[in-house]
Amino acid sequence: MGVLSASSTNMDNCMEACIKCARACEECTTACLQESDVQSRVHCIQILNDCAEFCLQAIAYMGRNSEFATQHCQLCATICEACATECEKFQDAHCQECAKICRECAKACRNMNV
Numbered sequence: 001m002g003v004l005s006a007s008s009t010n011m012d013n014c015m016e017a018c019i020k021c022a023r024a025c026e027e028c029t030t031a032c033l034q035e036s037d038v039q040s041r042v043h044c045i046q047i048l049n050d051c052a053e054f055c056l057q058a059i060a061y062m063g064r065n066s067e068f069a070t071q072h073c074q075l076c077a078t079i080c081e082a083c084a085t086e087c088e089k090f091q092d093a094h095c096q097e098c099a100k101i102c103r104e105c106a107k108a109c110r111n112m113n114v
Helices: 010-033 038-063 069-087 093-113
Strands: none
Touching: 010 038, 010 069, 010 093, 038 069, 038 093, 069 093
């Protein structure tokens, strides 16, 4: 693991992607709440919250090397993909960038099996 040892692993990459994704989702949520069409974004905001929270949980599972970390990351990938799909429905730069980051995180989470 990266903090206590020098070697980089799929887990390290996944943890970094999850941190970035959680942050992007939190920032996107805040931005969506400021948009004039906030009512049309309710579902998106809900998924953004789920995605951010699930990514943070994934970091905790990986950090303690939980036997369930890989399984958790697989579900995290599914949630990140759903979040990306929802964000892509909106043309704002923040939603488009968040979608991109969510897809990157989903890929990193899927690579936890490797």
